[in-house]
Amino acid sequence: MSFSELGLCAELLRAVEDQGYTSPTPIQLQAIPIILEGKDILAGAQTGTGKTAGFTLPLLQRLHSNPPEMSPRRPLRALILTPTRELAAQVGESVANYGRHLLLKSTVIFGGVKINPQIQQLHKGVDILVATPGRLLDHVSQKTLDLSKIEILVLDEADRMLDMGFINDIRKILRLLPSNAMRQNLLFSATFSDEIRQLAEGLLNHPEHIQVTPRNTTAERIQQTIYPVDKGRKREMLSEMIGKGNWRQVLVFTRTKHGANRLAQQLELDGLSAAAIHGNKSQAARTKALSGFKNGDIRVLVATDIAARGLDIDQLPHVVNYELPNVPEDYVHRIGRTGRAGNEGEAISLVCVDELKLLKDIERLLKRSLPKVQLAGYEPDPSIKPEPIQQGRQDRSRQSQPRQGQSRQDQPRQSQPRQSQPRGTGQGQRATSETKRSDGPRQAQSERGNSHKPQRARPSGQQPRFAGNGQRQKRPALLGGA
Ligand code: AMP
Numbered sequence: 001m002s003f004s005e006l007g008l009c010a011e012l013l014r015a016v017e018d019q020g021y022t023s024p025t026p027i028q029l030q031a032i033p034i035i036l037e038g039k040d041i042l043a044g045a046q047t048g049t050g051k052t053a054g055f056t057l058p059l060l061q062r063l064h065s066n067p068p069e070m071s072p073r074r075p076l077r078a079l080i081l082t083p084t085r086e087l088a089a090q091v092g093e094s095v096a097n098y099g100r101h102l103l104l105k106s107t108v109i110f111g112g113v114k115i116n117p118q119i120q121q122l123h124k125g126v127d128i129l130v131a132t133p134g135r136l137l138d139h140v141s142q143k144t145l146d147l148s149k150i151e152i153l154v155l156d157e158a159d160r161m162l163d164m165g166f167i168n169d170i171r172k173i174l175r176l177l178p179s180n181a182m183r184q185n186l187l188f189s190a191t192f193s194d195e196i197r198q199l200a201e202g203l204l205n206h207p208e209h210i211q212v213t214p215r216n217t218t219a220e221r222i223q224q225t226i227y228p229v230d231k232g233r234k235r236e237m238l239s240e241m242i243g244k245g246n247w248r249q250v251l252v253f254t255r256t257k258h259g260a261n262r263l264a265q266q267l268e269l270d271g272l273s274a275a276a277i278h279g280n281k282s283q284a285a286r287t288k289a290l291s292g293f294k295n296g297d298i299r300v301l302v303a304t305d306i307a308a309r310g311l312d313i314d315q316l317p318h319v320v321n322y323e324l325p326n327v328p329e330d331y332v333h334r335i336g337r338t339g340r341a342g343n344e345g346e347a348i349s350l351v352c353v354d355e356l357k358l359l360k361d362i363e364r365l366l367k368r369s370l371p372k373v374q375l376a377g378y379e380p381d382p383s384i385k386p387e388p389i390q391q392g393r394q395d396r397s398r399q400s401q402p403r404q405g406q407s408r409q410d411q412p413r414q415s416q417p418r419q420s421q422p423r424g425t426g427q428g429q430r431a432t433s434e435t436k437r438s439d440g441p442r443q444a445q446s447e448r449g450n451s452h453k454p455q456r457a458r459p460s461g462q463q464p465r466f467a468g469n470g471q472r473q474k475r476p477a478l479l480g481g482a
Pocket of ligand 1: 023
């Protein structure tokens with residue numbers, strides 16, 4: 001089926017053609033007609049499936065069919081909420097691209113950058129706003145934004161928003177919108193926990209359900225390989241693989257921000273242009289690293305899970321798990337950075353003896369074992385015994401008592417992001433090291449509230465030790481209604 005058969009108007013068909021898309025992806029095929037009809041949807045789709053165009057194209061068409069007043073005082077009509085700044089920027093770019101032949105105006109707001117240019121932009125009159133929750137609320141409190149005329153609401157990557165602890169902000173934002181019966185609501189999520197279903201129940205009106213990728217399955221076109229290697233030799237092996245394979249663009253995942261910094265520095269010393277991207281970096285540094293990576297100046301981008309969420313780099317050929325994630329679902333998210341929109345991709349994982357349990361959990365989730373390849377010269381030393389993975393907060397949390405020299409205040413507060421229980425890992429704790437919100441002034445507040453002290457350089461091979469407890473948080477009550 002072609003885009004024109006989906007009922008899109010000529011201006012949008014032209015924009016789609018400008019992008020070089022020849023046919024709709026499965027999520028677009030399903031979502032576009034339903035959204036054009038004005039119905040709510042609950043869509044299960046990961047990044048890489050073309051979901052952004054799946055909601056943006058019909059959203060633009062619906063707003064376009066009821067043309068805006070061309071006045072700066074015209075109301076904001078559509079709101080797209082995303083968990084991260086990077087995703088907001090990318091979705092904003094898509095909205096601008098797909099809407100380039102229409103008269104609708106869009107803008108993007110997120111934290112970590114000056115608020116005044118955003119205020120000026122809003123004053124000029126905007127129809128579609130892409131925003132992260134924290135900065136959106138900053139604008140609301142400064143009265144630079146009125147959400148009372150919103151006709152269409154999109155929650156993009158809703159699962160990640162909940163993981164990042166945005167539920168209270170979402171709740172506040174929903175209270176500022178017209179009642180949910182008066183607007184169209186679109187919820188996109190890669191996974192469907194009970195929390196997401198509860199959120200959806202309070203938000204959506206008789207939604208149509210769409211699921212394009214069966215939950216937690218990885219795209220067949222991604223070639224996945226496990227390379228056993230000792231922890232202390234991973235960096236050397238990675239440099240060699242990048243060099244020998246002449247990889248020009250590789251996204252590497254570490255578990256911690258400190259690990260990402262250290263690895264990027266070491267790769268630089270190996271002569272590979274590298275940068276780290278994570279939640280402690282300023283927005284300017286993140287944007288610079290990402291654009292350098294996209295334009296080829298930076299060959300290796302080292303990222304933590306949350307920072308990488310939402311990165312959309314066309315035809316990213318290589319993803320490396322330098323360290324396996326503690327949560328098996330994150331493995332699926334990570335490798336979804338490659339093999340996007342029908343391209344081939346390669347995902348490799350460097351696995352040391354400490355991580356065999358994590359690997360087993362991932363294979364259980366994928367319901368298959370992953371091929372293992374032994375790189376000659378990097379055979380693991382059989383005398384090395386597995387050691388517990390020092391992940392930080394959750395390691396300390398298991399003890400529930402503060403360690404010597406550490407106060408109770410080091411433990412996460414209720415306001416901190418949720419750390420959800422990994423399903424079936426047996427690890428007992430969600431262990432992402434970067435579950436803080438990544439948005440605006442509230443970030444600083446949340447950082448004060450947790451225990452992350454600046455990380456000092458440690459001798460190579462030594463694991464960082466974090467403070468904090470990471471105990472499963474009691475979840476705030478989810479939305480009863482909007
Ligand atoms: P998304 O899942 O929205 O992050 O999109 C992933 C990538 O797919 C983006 O780089 C889009 O530009 C691309 N894309 C979206 N729709 C199509 C399409 N119909 N054909 C080819 N590429 C597409």
